[in-house]
Amino acid sequence: MSESFESDEQRSTDRPTPDRLLHSGGDRPIDPEDLVRLSGREPTPERVEEARRVLEEEGPAAVERYLP
Numbered sequence: 433m434s435e436s437f438e439s440d441e442q443r444s445t446d447r448p449t450p451d452r453l454l455h456s457g458g459d460r461p462i463d464p465e466d467l468v469r470l471s472g473r474e475p476t477p478e479r480v481e482e483a484r485r486v487l488e489e490e491g492p493a494a495v496e497r498y499l500p
Contacts, residue, residue: 462495470498
């Protein structure tokens with residue numbers, strides 16, 4: 433069983449942003465850092481500011497470009 437857990441953990445760290453750090457917004461509103469992480473990038477002040485502008489213009493629908 434622990435081998436399975438390790439492989440799951442390894443798979444999650446192979447991705448740009450581990451699944452455990454992402455959420456769909458159903459439990460709380462999407463914030464700019466969330467939008468940056470959804471794009472597969474690490475948050476930087478510049479990226480967070482750009483995401484803030486996108487969220488102001490498009491609202492929560494901005495998330496739909498990254499989620500299926």
